[in-house]
Amino acid sequence: MTERLASLFSPITINTMTLSNRAVMAPMGTNLGNPDSTVSEASIAYLKRHAQGRPGLIITEVIGVHQNGLAIDTQLGLFDDRFIPGLRKLTEQAHEEGCRIAAQLHHAGRESFFSLAAGTAIGPSAVPSLIYRTPPREMTADDIGEIIAAFGDAAGRAREAGFDAVEVHGAHGYLLTQFLSPLANQRTDAYGGPMENRSRFIVEILEAVRKRVGPDFPLSLRLSLDESIKGGYSVDDIQPVLPSFVKAGADIIHASFGTHGSPAGITSAPAEYEPGFNARLARKAKDVVAVPVIAVGRFTDPALADEVIGRGDADLVAFGRQFLADPDFLIKSRENRTGDICTCIACNQGCIERLMLGEGSVRCALNPETGQELSYPSHPAREKRTLWVIGAGPGGLTAAHEAARLGHHVTLFEKEPFPGGLVRTGSRAPFKELHGRWIEWLVEQAKGKGVEIRTATSVTGDMLREHRPGMVILACGGEPIIPVIPGIDREHVCTALQVLEGETAPGKNVLIIGGGQTGMETADYCIERGARVIIVEVLKRSPVLKFTSHGYMLHKRLRDAGCTMLFGTSVADIGNDSVTVVSDGAESVLSPVDQVIVATGLRPREYLKKALVDAGIPHVVIGDARKIGRIIEATGDGARAAWEL
DSSP, rough: TTTTTTTSSEEEEEEEESSSSEEEEOOOOOOOOOOOOOHHHHHHHHHHHHHEEEEEEEEEEEEEEEEGGGGSTOOOOOOHHHHHHHHHHHHHHHHTTEEEEEEEEETTTTTTHHHHHTTTOESSSSSSTTTTOOOOEEEEEEEEHHHHHHHHHHHHHHHHHHOEEEEEEEBBHHHHHHHOOOOTTOOOTTTTTHHHHHTTTHHHHHHHHHHHTTSSSOOOEEEEEOSSSSSSSHHHGGGGGHHHHHHHSEEEEEEEEEEESSGGGGGGTTTTTTTTTTHHHHHHHHHOOSEEEEEEESOHHHHHHHHHHHTTOOOOOEOOHHHOOOTTTHHHHTTGGGGGGGOOOOOOIIIIIITTTTTOOOOOOOOOTTOOTTTTSSSOOOSEEEEEEOOOOHHHHHHHHHHTTTTOOEEEEEESSSSSSHHHHHHTTTHHHHHHHHHHHHHHHHHHHTTTEOOSSOOOHHHHHHOOOSSEOOOHHHHHHOOOOOOTSTTTEEEEEEEHSSSSEEEEEEEOOOHHHHHHHHHHHHHHTTEEEEEEESSOOOOOTTHHHHHHHHHHHHHTTTEEEEEEEEEEEEOOOOOEEEEEEEEEEEOOEEEEOOOOOEEOOTTTHHHHHHHTTOOOEOOGSSOOOHHHHHHHHHOOOHHTT
């Protein structure tokens, strides 16, 4: 296997820094820092765990070079000497594991709700943020000089803290990208107008950093080579100025793309994008510069990364979310244990959406260790217990795997013929097949830890009373809510789960009651099979958030396919070939309708709860059986239940 991955696992020297391999852990926000922008114990534990996966280079999450450029209040800082001791702990952890580490230097500019709310946000022009819709203050010449100096000073502190390199963040719509973008930069001085002028700010920052750290210290520049937004710059626009960045001091071009305002959440691409889809931009950079180039873009497979490097499209490949799903995937690849790799499914629930929605620090829906390295139990439990897990959805499978990993004796029961629960069912929708593969992986991992899995087996109260397991984790999921509507019991009415399971084929003229994620994904499934679909949703707005990557793509596909979505609308009556709906108090009849699909949500299944209480058997209820949620809530519940045995 190692021979086949010879390109990825070959060393490379950049300036005075030699990397043991060409896999880069991409910079990713964690929200693990302290509220004063210092390094926390959680930050150190997170870094250490990922360094144990042995990437050639780790690039940290964004580190602020100036107090008014922070994106969030827990963002790490390098704008004062007081940050050096904490950051030195990060570099020491990386070096102990044999990794090189670079500090990513960052200024948010206008893309910071935190700074906009405080009235301190700055930008090249007073043009509102595409995300926050609030304009920053236009930078003066003094402001520009101050920020250039701040980047240089931060780089000097990074070297003092033991970093092996620094990376200037010029991507994703932050301050440096704002100067490059004709959408954000409307200046008429030497920093505005043609691309040569708009790139001047970055050139001067690179020169300041190079002067501060000296000629022998590696310097990377991360750029959005294509702004990926209407009216923004393209790779053809930026190619001519890339050599000037190298001349100014850049030893590496980190070829990213897009901004946080770009459609489809392209910077955190969902499963609709093929792995490695952006390698073409790295190739474009290599066409005009002679320094090493890093490719990015939903890489999950080391073999694909090896191929990209081998054919000369890039010199290194950055893996981001894949490191969260499985910090050890590179080691497993080296050891030819590819079947043990947990592959990222690009769900974005713990790594992107959790931070966007203000739900806390970084997590991974597939890997409960991520972001919880300090509390993650790595040693066997002192007391081994006999555990029954009832329900083999994502929560039950995770609970069973984690409990068995800790040494407990686990039997997992599933009433259906196959494990996986609603995730397995939902994996039949377009672009969701990765979810099904993850379930298959998790099943094999649980079996490998000694979990006995009994499918097509319904646990009864009598079974519990007879065998009296020492502990039960109840993960029996949720059950569909069937609304009370005249005609709901007609033969052409079914549930979304019946359609996705293949029990009922999609009709030709389909009406779906419920516009949540299940309803929309079922519509996607039906349209793919030739149906004309109407979605009726009682809420005034779609409950599927368009600012999430998957949500955006789902809305776009349905819109492009001609799907009719009626919000603020309820179903009053289901006829033989028509449906009566009510919107703003007015009734209308939709026809023809030859199939009605109910997707009005789930409620926790009450199965066995009373029997467990009556029998006095210790138990905990998790996942949808406790509260309807996403994969990340189910797996989080399951892991905690196992850890607390």
